[in-house]
Amino acid sequence: xxxxxxxxxxxxxxxxxxxxxxxxxxxxxxxxxxxxxxxxxxxxxxxxxxxxxxxxxxxxxxxxxxxxxxxxxxxxxxxxxxxxxxxxxxxxxxxxxxxxxxxxxxxxxxxxxxx
Amino acid sequence: xxxxxxxxxxxxxxxxxxxxxxxxxxxxxxxxxxxxxxxxxxxxxxxxxxxxxxxxxxxxxxxxxxxxxxxxxxxxxxxxxxxxxxxxxxxxxxxxxxxxxxxxxxxxxxxxxx
Numbered sequence: 001x002x003x004x005x006x007x008x009x010x011x012x013x014x015x016x017x018x019x020x021x022x023x024x025x026x027x028x029x030x031x032x033x034x035x036x037x038x039x040x041x042x043x044x045x046x047x048x049x050x051x052x053x054x055x056x057x058x059x060x061x062x063x064x065x066x067x068x069x070x071x072x073x074x075x076x077x078x079x080x081x082x083x084x085x086x087x088x089x090x091x092x093x094x095x096x097x098x099x100x101x102x103x104x105x106x107x108x109x110x111x112x113x114x115x
Numbered sequence: 116x117x118x119x120x121x122x123x124x125x126x127x128x129x130x131x132x133x134x135x136x137x138x139x140x141x142x143x144x145x146x147x148x149x150x151x152x153x154x155x156x157x158x159x160x161x162x163x164x165x166x167x168x169x170x171x172x173x174x175x176x177x178x179x180x181x182x183x184x185x186x187x188x189x190x191x192x193x194x195x196x197x198x199x200x201x202x203x204x205x206x207x208x209x210x211x212x213x214x215x216x217x218x219x220x221x222x223x224x225x226x227x228x229x
Contacts, residue, residue, distance in 0.1 A: 003158070033215075103161065
C-alpha cells in the first residue's frame with residue numbers, strides 16, 4: 001500500500017510569491033495534518049483536517065491556509081512568502097482524530113526554499 | 116508554559132553500545148507520549164507510544180521507552196545500537212486538552228561510530 005505522498009518534493013520561491021503544497025493520505029485515512037519543520041527544530045503543528053473540516057489550527061498567520069478534498073487529499077497554501085517560511089513541510093495522515101491523533105503516518109515532506 | 120524538552124542536541128555512540136535519549140515534558144496532566152525517528156529521505160516514523168498502563172513501552176527496531184510520572188520524563192533506550200540507527204530522534208506529546216495535534220521537541224541527532 002502506498003504511504004503518504006507529498007508534492008512537490010523540493011521547490012524554490014521568491015519573497016512575496018504564493019505556494020501550494022499537496023498531500024495524498026494513506027488509503028482509508030480521513031484525517032490530514034500539516035506540520036512545518038524549520039532546520040534544527042522539531043515540527044510545528046499548522047493544521048488538522050478531518051472529514052474535510054478544519055479540526056485544529058496552530059499559531060500561524062492567516063497567510064497559511066489549507067483545505068481537504070472529498071477524496072481526503074489536502075492542499076496547504078502559503079501566500080506572501082517570507083524568508084522565514086523556508087522549511088520542510090510535512091503532511092501526516094491518520095485514521096481518525098482525537099486521542100488517537102498521535103498515531104500519525106508522515107510523508108517525506110516538501111522542502112520549500114524562499115529566496 | 117507547556118513544553119517538550121530534549122536536552123541533548125547531538126549524541127555520538129559506538130556501534131554495539133547502549134543508547135539513552137532524554138525527553139521531559141511540562142504539562143498539567145500526563146499527555147500521550149511518542150517517539151519518532153527521522154532519517155534523510157524518509158518521513159517521520161513512529162517508534163513507540165504511551166497512552167496508559169505499563170510504563171515500559173516496547174517499540175520497533177529494538178527501542179523501548181520508560182514513562183516516569185514523577186520526573187515528567189519519557190526516555191528512549193536501546194541496549195545495543197547498530198550503524199543504521201543513526202538518525203534524528205524526536206519526542207512528541209499529544210495533550211489531552213488539544214488531542215488533535217502533536218507538540219515536538221527539538222530533536223536529538225544520533226551518530227553511530229564504528
